[in-house]
Amino acid sequence: MIKHLPIFIVLAPLLGAVFAALTSWYRPKLSFPVVLSGLFISFLSSFCLIFKLLNSESGIIHYQLGGWGDKGEYGIVGIQITVDYLNSLILTAVTIISLLTAIFSSQSVNRELAGQQRYFFALFSLLVTGLLGITITGDIFNLYVFMEIAALSSYALIAYGKGRSYMASFNYLIMGTMGACLYLLGVGFVFVKTGTLNIENLSLLIPQTLQASQAVFVGFVLIIVGAWAKMAFFPMHGWLPNAYTYAPTASGALLAPLATKVSVYAMIRIMITVYSIDYVLKSPNIQTAALLLSSISILVGSFFSLTQTNLRKIACYFIVSEIGYMVGGAWLANDPGLKGAVYHIIADAAMTSALFMVIGCILFRTGQVELKKLDGLFYKMPITFIALVITMAALIGVPPTCGFFSKFYLIQGAAQAGTWHFAGALLISSLIKAVILFRIIEIGYNKVPNPAKEGNKTIPRDEAPLSMLIPTLIVTLSLIALGIFTDTLITDFIAKALPEIPAP
């Protein structure tokens, strides 16, 4: 049983989706508990795997799908899934966040999607399957398959929003398919030269024997560009704001923190395991271009968020700039940069999840998320408001939240590599987020005459329901917990996952 833990992580939500779709023929209300149990099994498996990983000597747990046996004379046959230090934390993060989001969305789905819950939750579970599959797989074609599973589910999940979401989902479909196809093409180029699709095999072949191969280089570029399209990296970010804004609350809360971050993980995996840091450093033109695009992405995301009045759109542009952090950190290709990028995957997943959950709570209670109409939010929903302030503080990078430490590492990496435009972009985006936080505080707290003073009208407290509030609080508090335990995370997990990077 323990031996099969890795596959349970992916299998449980998949079966959950299938059973949810089937059982909902008889009893529609069963879909939610079935999905919830699938996600819970997945969470337990990933959690147990972390301990198994820490106890193992090699730091990697392999699992052959279908039991196709160990490496024979032909190398690894069949599809292999791997759990190592790089993806174990991300797996756990994905499972926890999806579990909390599922609990969070029960009420909002009932309200926004009456009658459609059963299929919605099946798709929900399917999306989680895809994301977990991307994270855990050890085969680059298998990654494409899971990527498309996640993508198709997300197109459907977004389209539940009705109204403008159809067009938004369609645009996402076009961009996403383009990205996936480019990725597939890249895989093809790599396959032509190496004959294998297994990441472990490739990591042995490519760095040593195929450094100079043109085909492998083109494959690298195509894979990276495909991943960029999937993660809404500038200039392929246009689909994200519309897609996540017009999606229903639950879809947004699930997609925003996870979908793009998992693509970042995929990019990092290809960069450091398949191709090795050395290879990345030897392709300086790509590196410079990637860093420049990251800085532009950060600035574009930050400046556009200033001009928006819809809280959800602001949050989406934040995602665009945060993706810039991660891509830039990864492409700095030095020790602190990579640590910062990987740490930021987890930190940003938590921050975005908290942000979208808070916005979901506000939408649920007040019916709208226009910034100007949030007068007196502090008095109406104090706990939610404080959660919002803490999340924004994490995004700005106020210690001791996790946002501060990821910025610390990223700026350190930029200083080490001498890429000052990246460091500058990071600081500017922090300041812009601070401006938005001031606006939120002023409108939500100060604009309304203090109801506690006599003579001013009182605002009744109407906090979000518990099923929405508790997941929000858990994720918000985790922001501070992640920050406090940064050192543990970095030295015990992330540092072990990264290869030895020669200091400049």
Added chain:
Amino acid sequence: MEEAQSTPFWIVLISSMAAVLISLCRRAPNIREAIIFLAAIIKLALLLMLAPGVLDGKLYTFTLINLLPNVGLSFKVDGAGLLFAFVSVTLWIPVTIYSIGLLRPKNDLSQTRFYACFSIAISSAVGVAFSANLLTMFIFYEILSLSTYPLVTHNQDDEAIKGGRKYLIYLLTTSVGLALPAMIIVYQQTGSLDFMGGGVFKDQTSNTLLTVLAVMFLYGFAKAGLMPFHAWLPGAMVAPAPVSSLLHAVAVVKVGVFSIIRVMTGIFGVDRLANTPSLTMIICIIAGITLVTASLIALSQDNLKARLAYSTIGQLSYIILGVGLASESGIAGAALHIPMHAVGKITLFLCAGAIYEACGAKYISQMNGIGRKIPLTMTAFFLGSLCVIGLPPTGGFISKWYLLNGTLDSNQQWAFVIFLISSLLNAAYFLPIAYKAFFALPSDEAKYNKASEPSMLMVIPMLLTATGCLLVFFFSNTMYQFVEQFLNVYAKSN
């Protein structure tokens, strides 16, 4: 002589725990206030427990948790830190009494929030005093900025919001935009952020890098009020008087200069500073310009609180100038000026609030003659101004003495003249106020007739702090002993 003890951590934590309890006591104001006094007394007791050890030369250390490789949330208690913490906590008590006297009669319904945020602010100030490395100090610095925001915008009217906005924008922009990158560069260059005697930089570090970092730190810690990032101080005067007095004369601004003292002595190192005249010259010039300009602007202000605000900006630059001199006397003067100026300024601000409560006068031109009607308040004001100007028998004299000596020991001897000029300016803008209050004819009849001594709850704290101005003169030797221990670690040349 380091000794590990968790006491520093508890000292910091106690007022935060008090803040949580306070926020639960909305309906029981007496219990709420009692909690504050209890917390303050416990803190003082713990501080007094640490005092003998520190005077002996011990350094109490404590690390809570490791946050980054080599850097943790660490505390270290030395002479200067203990002195600063002492000042903050001791002055917290009279200010709380004053606040009770001010806010209760008005039935101010946000008092709970007020006291809770106040407690957190005191926590962060003590946290900064006890920080062992740059990261811990930065964390508490930011917590201080955020926890004082609700205090600044307490009245929640348009003016308060604008003042609060300016406050946060200046403080957060400079700390995130200048201090944070400087901190990261230090970490990048040296691998650690601890404050160590002799500084953390190796000798080969270039002077240009040090100069750039120094400027970034000076302006990054905008709470120290160096121009042009001083504008938040006059803007924050929209806060109620107790806030202005404790926080902006004592805790917030002193945290700023204390941070700079720590950075200059612990990160750059006194020896390095003394041997790099170009670096000290820049620091002294920046501080000197702020000094003189602030004093001149103070002369032209008619609003009492504004005049006090600019006077504060000037006095803070005294401290920075003292550190910039990089001589033992200079640093001693700077460290001593923290408590001396604190006790003087707090008296002045409490008096300003009291004058407004007594007769509604905000402008100095309205205050002629009211000394006859509110003699206690104006006497306290007179003593406070003596302390800030630096005349015996108040404590300000001692710190200025050390500062002046420090200029002669250093290689920036022109600073001597700057100090003298600004002292004259201080006298010029403070003495006339008290003089006119007592001896001139009333200028504003309505206010004069209305004036009467405010409630005892407000007068007694003022008199306490005014007496404090005299006391620190007589106890200056004890205070110097604390500073001496600090100098032993950081400034004695080998």
Added chain:
Amino acid sequence: MEDIIPKFNYIVVVVLMMTGLWSMLAQGNLIKKCIGMAIFQTGIILFFISIGAKNDALIPILTEGANHTFDNPNIDKVTNPLTQILMLTAIVVGVATLGVGLALAQKVYQQHDSFDEDEILNNQTK
């Protein structure tokens, strides 16, 4: 010229991909975008299959010999089965994506009565 003709499959693939890509991005009609997407994916699928092809190649299916053995003497004359299998998966993915895309386009049409992107944008912002 002699170098290019044996690699004609790559040229065909490039032409297909570029056509599809142009159609996906530059065309305003939603259905044309979907068709472009299908063409783009077809190009890639052809690329994969063509790299596995050989002259006079046999089908990669093993025949059962005596005693249930699967020894096949012509194993090195078959086309690469791996690419074909991968492409079966990719075709399925492509069909599914096309289906979802067309369903979305239909929903958009029900809302705005038009497949043209510009008209839809105008309609939305009204």
